[in-house]
Amino acid sequence: MKRQFKQIILGAILALLFIGCSKAPVTGRSQLIMVSPQQEMALGFESAKEVLKKEKVSQDPQQNGMVKRVGERIAKVATANYPIAKNFTWEFFVIDNSKEANAFCLPGGKVFVYNGIFKYISNDDELATVMSHEIGHALARHGAERMSRGQLQQTGAEILNAVMQGRGNPQNTAMVMQAFGIGTQLGVMLPHSRVQEYEADAIGLVLMAKAGYNPQSAITFWEKFAKAGQTPPEYLSTHPAPTNRIAKLKAMLPQVMPIYQANKR
Numbered sequence: 263m264k265r266q267f268k269q270i271i272l273g274a275i276l277a278l279l280f281i282g283c284s285k286a287p288v289t290g291r292s293q294l295i296m297v298s299p300q301q302e303m304a305l306g307f308e309s310a311k312e313v314l315k316k317e318k319v320s321q322d323p324q325q326n327g328m329v330k331r332v333g334e335r336i337a338k339v340a341t342a343n344y345p346i347a348k349n350f351t352w353e354f355f356v357i358d359n360s361k362e363a364n365a366f367c368l369p370g371g372k373v374f375v376y377n378g379i380f381k382y383i384s385n386d387d388e389l390a391t392v393m394s395h396e397i398g399h400a401l402a403r404h405g406a407e408r409m410s411r412g413q414l415q416q417t418g419a420e421i422l423n424a425v426m427q428g429r430g431n432p433q434n435t436a437m438v439m440q441a442f443g444i445g446t447q448l449g450v451m452l453p454h455s456r457v458q459e460y461e462a463d464a465i466g467l468v469l470m471a472k473a474g475y476n477p478q479s480a481i482t483f484w485e486k487f488a489k490a491g492q493t494p495p496e497y498l499s500t501h502p503a504p505t506n507r508i509a510k511l512k513a514m515l516p517q518v519m520p521i522y523q524a525n526k527r
């Protein structure tokens with residue numbers, strides 16, 4: 263009995279070590295993540311189903327073509343370079359809601375772009391800015407990281423179990439979706455931290471450069487976006503001030519332009 267107990271404790275500690283220690287891509291920041299990639303992906307797929315139930319998928323051939331074309335190139339780079347994306351099943355959707363200048367990528371690779379964002383996008387490179395940033399959040403497991411701390415900490419495990427066993431109540435589901443950056447009517451705020459935002463920017467720049475998209479387009483996109491007074495393209499972000507964001511992106515350009523030069527088509 264005593265030995266069994268010890269084994270259980272040891273197992274639990276190993277599981278925590280295994281799940282708990284993680285490093286974000288590009289920045290190498292240490293992260294505390296208590297949700298396994300499998301759990302996170304399962305929740306991502308559940309959330310994708312919810313989104314598709316609630317939102318209207320656009321059939322616009324031009325916008326769908328653009329999102330798929332750009333998304334597939336970025337996804338290819340993500341899958342080849344980041345182990346977390348190895349088991350992603352990528353899929354790209356345009357949501358018909360011109361009021362929302364918004365986009366997000368769920369763990370597991372389901373990417374949604376609201377067609378309101380096209381007001382600020384004049385070419386594939388600018389769309390690549392948005393999609394790389396969102397995919398960056400997923401590669402860095404920002405949703406899982408958020409589930410592992412803060413308001414979800416006490417209830418995180420229960421919520422995970424309930425949602426994964428199909429017993430999720432609307433409130434639980436809403437909390438999971440918020441962790442992934444999808445807005446709901448619920449009053450709970452779980453913003454992407456500023457650290458996560460800058461990290462998604464950094465990962466995004468590298469991704470787009472590797473996929474052969476010009477990282478300078480990140481500057482033109484964010485300048486247009488900021489000028490229009492828009493908030494960052496996912497709900498509930500703690501918006502870094504646009505000028506800070508643009509300055510940080512500019513500072514990264516010397517690092518990523520050679521990558522772009524080597525991969526441009």
Ligand SMILES: [Zn+2]
Nearest residue numbers: 459462494496
């Ligand atoms: Zn973001």
